[in-house]
Amino acid sequence: QKIGVVIVAAGSGSRFxxxxxxQYHQLGGKSLLAHCVxxxxxxxxxxxxxxxxxxxHQDWYEDAMSDVACKADIPMPVxxxxxxxxSVLNGLRALAGxxxxxxxxxxxxxxxISDAVISRVLHALKTHAGAIPTLPVxxxxxxxNENNIILRTISRDSLHRAQTxxxxxxxxxxxxxxxxxxxxxxxxxxxxxxxGLDVVCVEGATANDKITLRDDFGxxxxxxxxxxx
Ligand code: C5P
Numbered sequence: 001q002k003i004g005v006v007i008v009a010a011g012s013g014s015r016f017x018x019x020x021x022x023q024y025h026q027l028g029g030k031s032l033l034a035h036c037v038x039x040x041x042x043x044x045x046x047x048x049x050x051x052x053x054x055x056x057h058q059d060w061y062e063d064a065m066s067d068v069a070c071k072a073d074i075p076m077p078v079x080x081x082x083x084x085x086x087s088v089l090n091g092l093r094a095l096a097g098x099x100x101x102x103x104x105x106x107x108x109x110x111x112x113i114s115d116a117v118i119s120r121v122l123h124a125l126k127t128h129a130g131a132i133p134t135l136p137v138x139x140x141x142x143x144x145n146e147n148n149i150i151l152r153t154i155s156r157d158s159l160h161r162a163q164t165x166x167x168x169x170x171x172x173x174x175x176x177x178x179x180x181x182x183x184x185x186x187x188x189x190x191x192x193x194x195x196g197l198d199v200v201c202v203e204g205a206t207a208n209d210k211i212t213l214r215d216d217f218g219x220x221x222x223x224x225x226x227x228x229x
Contacts, residue, residue, distance in 0.1 A: 003122070004048040004100030004170060005040045006091035009033050009061075009108035010080020012054070015212055022211050023108035024060040028224045030067035032211060035111035035224065037068045040104075043118050048098050051108075052091040053077040083184045089177040096174060103173060104165035105188050112207030112223050113165065120202040121167040130168045130192045133204030134160035162187050163204040172197065 013021040023033045030038075033051070040046040051074070053061050061077065068074070078094040080087030088105055095103065102125050106113060117133050124131035137159040142150045166188045176191035185191060189199045207223035209216070 001101040002047050002099065003045050004050065004095040004098065004103040005046050005165070006050050006052060006088060006095065006103060006105045007033070007036050007040070007108050008052045008080065008084060008087045008091060008105070009077075010052050010054045010087040011084065011109070013109075016214060018214070020060065021054075021057065024057065024064045025217070026067075027111055027217065027220055031064035032111040033061075033064045033108045034067035034069075036106060036108050036113055037065070037074065038070070039113045039115070040106070040118070041068075041070045041074075043115050045122060046104070046118070048095060048100055049074055050091050050094050051077040052080045052087045052094075054080055085177070085183055085185050085188075086181070088188060089181060092170075092174045092177055095170070100170045102167060103170045104167045105173070106165040107210055109211045110164055110208050111211070112205065112209070112220060114205060114207065117163075117203075117205050117208055118165060121165055124200050124202050125167045125169070128200045129172050129197045130166065130189055130199035131202055132166040132187070132189050132199060133163040133208065134201040135163065135204045135206065135209075137161060160201050161204070162189065162201075163208050163210070168192070 009023045016022045024031050040049055078090050081090055121131045137156040141154045141156055143152050143154055144150050176195055180191050192199050211220055
């Protein structure tokens with residue numbers, strides 16, 4: 001089966017607080033984006049990689065891609081949109097002409113992606129329309145009102161932290177994204193959930209946590225730098 005990959009890297013990283021978006025920062029000698037690309041290129045199954053970027057970042061993009069070990073078969077990036085959801089849809093549309101059977105959708109802000117996580121998602125896709133890597137929630141979760149007063153404690157037993165790459169049957173996720181264009185969901189599984197389709201959770205990895213704030217870099221350094229420097 002043909003496996004497509006969409007890596008979304010069109011965000012500006014406003015919570016990160018630096019003009020250089022986080023996906024273009026270096027970690028252990030290469031950009032976060034290059035870490036992601038190298039992992040998918042290195043995985044035996046990933047055939048078609050489509051990066052989604054913001055053309056305003058062209059120079060940063062080229063710098064970041066110069067760190068990629070193997071550039072073969074990486075087509076030109078396509079332009080992202082205002083929201084992550086729109087960026088993913090643009091990436092899926094770019095892949096549509098190549099007719100992948102399944103697609104893995106990944107955040108460029110997760111440089112600690114591994115072969116093992118990719119393989120678990122792909123394996124689960126043999127029996128489900130969607131599969132995503134998740135981790136259990138470790139903290140006690142409180143729901144509050146607008147004054148920060150606790151309303152209730154939510155049992156964490158059935159809660160999961162969603163990561164990427166989120167994998168789907170290509171046609172199913174492209175149809176769902178087309179149908180729900182304009183929403184602002186923060187992941188792709190949400191769209192299949194709205195259609196009542198089963199998405200299964202498989203084991204994610206701590207190293208695959210998203211880089212959102214500057215402090216996250218210190219944590220990521222521990223996971224990535226020792227093995228790659
Ligand atoms: O902002 P957040 O960390 O949730 O973004 C997750 C991923 O989605 C990042 O890799 C970011 O570059 C990407 N993104 C995008 N287009 C947007 C917003 C975010 O490709 N408009």
